[in-house]
Amino acid sequence: MDGHAGAGKRRSITISRVFLRGLLVIVVLGFLSSMTFTFVHQTLRSESSAVTLLNLNVQDVRQDVMDASDKNLLDLTCRIAGRLDGGIPAEDAFLLELLERYDVAEINVINENGIIIATTLPQFLNYDMRDGAQSGEFMVLLDGGAEAYVQNYQPTSFDPALFRKYAAVKLEAGGFVQVGYDGERFHRDIGESVINAAKNRHVGKSGCIIIASEDWNIVSDRHGLEGQNLKETGIWIDRDSMPEGEVFRTEVYGVRSACVYIFTEGYYILAVLPENEIILERDSSLRVMGIMEILLFIALFAVIFLLVKRLVLDNLGLVNASLSRIAEGDLEERVEVRANTEFSSLSDDINATVSTLKAYIAAAAARIDEELALAKSIQSSALPSVFPPYPDRKEFALFAKMKPAREVGGDFYDFYLQDEKRLAFLVADVSGKGIPAAMFMMTSKTVLREYAERGDEPADVFANANEKLCAGNQAEMFLTAWMGFLETDTGLVRFVNAGHNPPVLIRRGNASFVQQKVNLVLAMMEGVRYREQTLQMEPGDYLYLYTDGVTEAANAEGQMYGNDRLLALLSAAFGAGEAGCRKICETVGKSLKAFVGDAPQFDDITQVCLYYAGGETPAGEENRITLSARVEELPAALAFVEGKLTGTACGEKAKKQIAMAVEEVFVNIASYAYPSRDGTETVDLEAEAGEDGIRIRLSDTGIPYDPTQKPDPSRTLGVAERQFGGFGVYLVKQTMDSVSYVREGEKNILTFQKNWYAAEQETRS
Helix, strand or coil: CHHHHHHHHHHHHHHHHHHHHHHHHHHHHHHHHHHHHHHHHHHHHHHHHHHHHHHHHHHHHHHHHHHHHHHHHHHHHHHHHHHHCCCCCCCHHHHHHHHHHCCCCEEEEECCCCEEEEECCHHHCCCEHHHCHHHHHHHHHHHCCCCEEECCCEECCCCCCCEEEEEEEECCCCCEEEEEEEHHHHHHHHHHHHHHHHHCCEECCCEEEEEEECCCEEEECCCCCCCCEHHHHCCCCCCCCCCCCCCEEEEECCEEEEEEEEEECCEEEEEEEEHHHHHHHHHHHHHHHHHHHHHHHHHHHHHHHHHHHHHHHHHHHHHHHHHHHHHCCCCCCCCCCCCCHHHHHHHHHHHHHHHHHHHHHHHCCCHHHHHHHHHHHHHHHHCCCCCCCCCCCCCEEEEEEEECCCCCCCEEEEEEEEECCEEEEEEEEECCCHHHHHHHHHHHHHHHHHHHHCCCCHHHHHHHHHHHHHCCCCCCCCEEEEEEEEECCCCEEEEEEECCCCCEEEECCEEEECCCCCECCECCCCCCCCCCEEEECCCCEEEEEECHHHHCCECCCCCECCHHHHHHHHCCCCCCHHHHHHHHHHHHHHHHHHHHCCCCCCCCEEEEEEEECCCCCCCCHHHEEEEECCHHHHHHHHHHHHHHHCCCCCCHHHHHHHHHHHHHHHHHHHHHCCCCCCCCCEEEEEEEECCCEEEEEEEECCCCCCHHHCCCCCCCCCHHHCCHHHHHHHHHHHHCCEEEEEEECCEEEEEEEEEHHHHHHHHHC
């Protein structure tokens, strides 16, 4: 035994090491992939930020230069316009005097029609300003109502080799005066602004602005290279192949840098940013991300390894330990490692294998035992055993189990989808025990499924199955059965009961037997007609089916388990879904085992549990609920209305008034609307809340009754004397903003509304 245990331990260590190495490789590859992606992403992000920063700076400097240029020329033009508006005629000699006095290159006087009537350039006299694209821009002074207009520094239309900048100002006497100056005067006027624009500006932390003239001489530079050629900085620009506004890289002052230039107002404006500053942000981000990802991957590595060790390796050790004892001949050893579904399945497979082995060993002593074991295996395989059976279906969940009293039994269960929205499920108990009951059970199960799957109605399934089972029933066996057809989208269960125990409905932690009318058992006599009944399940409900092996289980003293003990046990919270169904069946099984003790099992024990989660809500139904017309359903009605008030502007006082009104109307309907009851009476409750208030409508199909026609009760009546027909509706009318009644077809409909604003005003008053 020690040798086998040691071998199992060595195998666990080997698997652990292999997994450890593989996990380490995966984690390292994941870390490297993540860092590579981060590096590429941060590099692109830094490049993008640098381009944006460079362009913003050159555009800012350009705007500063243009603003200074525009201001200087506009000031000169305004002064010249002032001289012309002073009554001095715009003669050529006078214009030449102004030209020399203000040191400008050109003066033109234009009348209201856009014609040059006086000029320092005789060839332009009588020229229509509208005829040229460049001159036509100044027509905004005549057509658009502008007082002044300044053009950028650009080549002139009459001589593209000559650069000038023009400005114009309207004259009080009409028309406007246009003044232009050339590059020399232009650069002299804005030189100081240009120099300051470069010297006082930083690009990033260590970058700079360089401004050069048209002849590539440096005008402004933080490194003191004014007057020298731009090449001295290391920058060379080919305007044909290097577009403005696009980044190019070169060494500037001996440092590899990214640069951007634009040409404006006769100047080259360059923004320079060292590459080491561009990648500084990227490297900082990489360091932070690297540290974080190292810590994350270390933690991930540790968690995954410990989790796998706990869930897999440790459980493998337990399985190996049990296998060692089995290998030594202890066939009573059972593998019970059920940490998860896989190990549960492995344990079951090993246990089944051991059971089969024991059966083969026992076959040498007794052939009948082998036959019974084979019959048990066949019977078990005929029952659904994979849970959850429909993992993709969210509307419902199922779990079932059968524990035969002998090797084989007569109980059985089954379930199957008839179509996408109908689930058939049943539980049955064949009379008798052993091989005959098992054989009849197989026949009955096949017959019932045949008629159900071909689409017969519930009552017809039992009627047709009864006829077929009665034919040739020489053994005169019979069976009780309960079969339901669940409409998965509505929760409606259509069922037929053939002499079987009533199922238990578990709703909100309360368990009760389903009220039903019992039909004759199957295979008892021919010609029996079966009655279909209905049960409305709500989301969160459980329906628990069982055979009498549960309630009639007896302990050593002869006491039976009983219905009351079963209801008390099932009146609890079990979670939801397949896990809740499984827990219910396992809880009952454990309770039976504890109750029976060492007493032998007398009858087969079969359990089927169905959980209904609810189907899709039809459009418009989210504001409506249908309840049984019973006072016990009042909490559900109040909870539904309270849910509609959640998140609204409704105050506490208004909430209490609304709850009181719902309670008064609902209790009245439940108590008086249906004098004759058969258990199918319902109340429809609709509640729709908006920004201003809530509208509530209660409808029933009871006797016609209009409570709003009742006179208000006398104030002298005692509370006990004031029924809803008087005092109840009086309270509703007093607290609600509107109350109305209408009889539509077979329905009484009472509608009342409460507004938040009115409730707020009432509270303040």
